[in-house]
Amino acid sequence: MPSPQGISVVPAEAYIYQDKNMPRPIEATDEVSLAQALRDYRIANGIPVGDPATDVAVSIASRLPQYHEPPPHAVSIINPKTLRDRVTSWLSERFAGAHAGALQLVSDEEANRRAEICARCPRNQEWRHGCPPCVNNNERIVLLMTQGQFTGFRQVLNACEVFGHELNSAVKLDKKHLNDSGKEEAPPQCWMREEK
Numbered sequence: 001m002p003s004p005q006g007i008s009v010v011p012a013e014a015y016i017y018q019d020k021n022m023p024r025p026i027e028a029t030d031e032v033s034l035a036q037a038l039r040d041y042r043i044a045n046g047i048p049v050g051d052p053a054t055d056v057a058v059s060i061a062s063r064l065p066q067y068h069e070p071p072p073h074a075v076s077i078i079n080p081k082t083l084r085d086r087v088t089s090w091l092s093e094r095f096a097g098a099h100a101g102a103l104q105l106v107s108d109e110e111a112n113r114r115a116e117i118c119a120r121c122p123r124n125q126e127w128r129h130g131c132p133p134c135v136n137n138n139e140r141i142v143l144l145m146t147q148g149q150f151t152g153f154r155q156v157l158n159a160c161e162v163f164g165h166e167l168n169s170a171v172k173l174d175k176k177h178l179n180d181s182g183k184e185e186a187p188p189q190c191w192m193r194e195e196k
């Protein structure tokens with residue numbers, strides 16, 4: 001995944017996959033090849049194929065160094081300018097918890113209820129403008145946080161411009177992982193305004 005300067009934003013060692021069913025890791029030169037190699041491995045060994053593309057994306061997200069290190073410029077976190085910046089900050093703040101499996105999720109029913117409200121809300125706004133590598137990395141974090149399990153509103157959920165959270169993952173999180181500061185700006189029907 002080259003950046004505009006031709007510099008790879010995903011380290012080469014990220015294209016390695018291994019899980020508990022495998023005696024040794026599979027390596028590839030890019031994400032698509034790695035997913036295909038994982039699919040071939042599972043078929044050849046009689047392992048349920050599952051969703052290799054999601055498994056690989058989640059694995060890569062867990063290895064991206066920028067989500068393990070403090071941000072180089074704290075100002076960009078404190079004072080983000082664009083919705084994409086805010087979403088990036090929001091996801092990176094929750095990445096460690098997602099990677100450790102420490103994030104508590106709500107029921108599928110509750111996630112869908114929230115998602116339906118957000119889908120109709122004018123504060124649900126597109127955030128994937130510019131910087132394709134940043135967007136791709138953020139999408140991987142979303143896959144990690146949701147484990148690839150989305151609500152029925154995935155195609156219409158973007159980001160919330162009130163809270164700066166990525167909506168596909170936010171609707172699934174227990175409220176203790178969400179910051180409701182500024183909720184006075186949210187529409188009356190917003191689920192973030194509810195007591196529980």
Ligand code: SF4
Pocket residue numbers: 117118121122123124159160161162163186187189190191192
């Ligand atoms: S304001 Fe509330 S309902 Fe609207 S998009 Fe944000 S979280 Fe969803």
